[in-house]
Amino acid sequence: MRPIYYPEPFRIKSVEPLKLLTREERRQRLQEANYNMFSLAARDVYIDLLTDSGTGAMSAAQWSGVMVGDESYAGAESYYHLQEAAGEIFRMPYLQLVHQGRAAEKVLLPILLSGKKYAIANMHFDTTRAHVELAGARAIDCVVPEALDTSTYCDFKGNMDCERLNSLIKELGAENVGVVIMTITNNSAGGQPVSVENIKKTAEIAHKYHIPFMIDAARCAENAYFIKRREKAYGSCSIPEILHACFEDADCFTMSAKKDAIVNMGGLIGCRDKALFEAVKQRTISLEGFVTYGGMSGRDIEALAVGLKEGIDENFLRYRIGQMEYLAARLDEAGIPYQSPVGGHAVFVDAKKLLPHIPYYQFPAQALAVELYLEAGIRACDIGSFLLGNDPDTGKQLEADFEFTRLAIPRRVYTQSHLDVIADALINIKERAASIKGYKIVEEPPILRHFTAKLRPVE
Numbered sequence: 001m002r003p004i005y006y007p008e009p010f011r012i013k014s015v016e017p018l019k020l021l022t023r024e025e026r027r028q029r030l031q032e033a034n035y036n037m038f039s040l041a042a043r044d045v046y047i048d049l050l051t052d053s054g055t056g057a058m059s060a061a062q063w064s065g066v067m068v069g070d071e072s073y074a075g076a077e078s079y080y081h082l083q084e085a086a087g088e089i090f091r092m093p094y095l096q097l098v099h100q101g102r103a104a105e106k107v108l109l110p111i112l113l114s115g116k117k118y119a120i121a122n123m124h125f126d127t128t129r130a131h132v133e134l135a136g137a138r139a140i141d142c143v144v145p146e147a148l149d150t151s152t153y154c155d156f157k158g159n160m161d162c163e164r165l166n167s168l169i170k171e172l173g174a175e176n177v178g179v180v181i182m183t184i185t186n187n188s189a190g191g192q193p194v195s196v197e198n199i200k201k202t203a204e205i206a207h208k209y210h211i212p213f214m215i216d217a218a219r220c221a222e223n224a225y226f227i228k229r230r231e232k233a234y235g236s237c238s239i240p241e242i243l244h245a246c247f248e249d250a251d252c253f254t255m256s257a258k259k260d261a262i263v264n265m266g267g268l269i270g271c272r273d274k275a276l277f278e279a280v281k282q283r284t285i286s287l288e289g290f291v292t293y294g295g296m297s298g299r300d301i302e303a304l305a306v307g308l309k310e311g312i313d314e315n316f317l318r319y320r321i322g323q324m325e326y327l328a329a330r331l332d333e334a335g336i337p338y339q340s341p342v343g344g345h346a347v348f349v350d351a352k353k354l355l356p357h358i359p360y361y362q363f364p365a366q367a368l369a370v371e372l373y374l375e376a377g378i379r380a381c382d383i384g385s386f387l388l389g390n391d392p393d394t395g396k397q398l399e400a401d402f403e404f405t406r407l408a409i410p411r412r413v414y415t416q417s418h419l420d421v422i423a424d425a426l427i428n429i430k431e432r433a434a435s436i437k438g439y440k441i442v443e444e445p446p447i448l449r450h451f452t453a454k455l456r457p458v459e
């Protein structure tokens with residue numbers, strides 16, 4: 001039986017043509033791109049699932065915001081619109097605009113980590129990990145063990161392992177831990193949600209040791225929708241009410257607005273403490289731009305103010321999560337393993353299980369991404385050992401907890417027929433899984449290497 005699918009709560013006004021190259025052309029393009037998905041030209045991609053970040057379709061209301069965006073250098077009208085919209089959603093006294101999520105990390109994390117050795121998170125997203133390391137600290141993940149088994153059902157697989165957090169802080173010394181971070185939803189674990197109860201418990205532990213508690217809020221709206229459906233105490237709350245519950249114990253947050261705020265560029269920092277905000281403002285001015293534009297153009301700020309509200313609309317979220325559930329149900333029918341239950345922004349196919357003959361150091365999730373492009377012009381990416389990279393101390397390839405090929409679904413962009421193409425491609429690949437080969441790296445930079453590394457198939 002097909003699951004209930006929640007149809008699009010919008011109609012299409014403007015379209016972009018797509019082209020599917022021949023299989024031979026796709027084989028050629030892969031070779032030219034050194035088997036790195038980030039090196040493919042977008043025009044050669046039929047369905048682009050590389051990321052849901054900044055790839056959403058803006059609404060008519062957002063586009064009209066673009067027209068009225070105020071480009072004044074200081075104190076632009078759009079800045080006030082954004083402060084009002086974000087202030088209402090997050091209820092943090094101090095908000096700083098920046099141009100994207102990693103800019104928020106670049107501004108905030110060195111302040112929190114100054115003189116500190118560690119950041120602990122349910123899981124650090126790759127740019128968050130990079131900025132922790134650039135600030136001279138180490139990033140430690142502390143997700144619940146249920147997250148590591150992709151076939152176990154758990155309502156909140158993104159949660160922090162609170163007991164372990166507590167013992168980790170004691171072991172490392174509370175004075176050495178600069179920040180406790182909660183990523184909602186937990187992107188690296190598969191877009192898995194975190195409960196309000198877990199957020200509050202984590203905040204309590206951090207505060208017991210006088211450590212700032214930060215939320216990485218990139219997908220806080222999708223997270224709130226999961227809470228509404230799965231956490232009993234919040235079942236009758238509205239999405240804004242749930243968001244208030246999520247943020248009320250946080251000392252600060254960073255947000256990539258390119259996800260749940262449905263804009264192509266933008267980011268936010270929020271803080272509760274005035275002294276921290278002063279430091280944030282100073283760093284923003286030197287790194288991003290004056291405080292009322294923070295590296296953004298006025299038109300983008302206006303679109304963000306509108307998108308923040310559209311992104312927390314419950315009808316939109318039901319359709320959005322419904323897309324993931326539809327694709328996941330088709331994979332269930334075909335016996336294709338993925339991080340289950342499916343998360344908020346993507347289906348994370350378990351390449352370790354689908355391609356068990358490829359070891360982590362030959363990047364099974366990258367191999368599957370290459371096959372998806374070859375099969376149907378679909379661009380996905382590796383969230384596994386290829387993404388994780390090398391140990392910063394020893395330079396040795398690390399083994400990731402997961403080998404996921406992430407099928408990130410852009411917001412309001414692809415239809416149900418596209419989802420069927422994706423499912424059918426995976427089914428075809430599953431049939432020839434045993435013949436698929438792993439990859440080796442022939443060239444790589446020291447940090448965030450997955451964006452530019454060159455690969456070759458292992459013979």
Ligand SMILES: *Cc1c(COP(=O)(O)O)cnc(C)c1O
Nearest residue numbers: 100101102125127187218256258
């Ligand atoms: C995307 C993302 C970031 C970084 O944001 P950018 O806008 O890509 O710089 C940080 N944390 C999480 C959880 C993300 O998904």
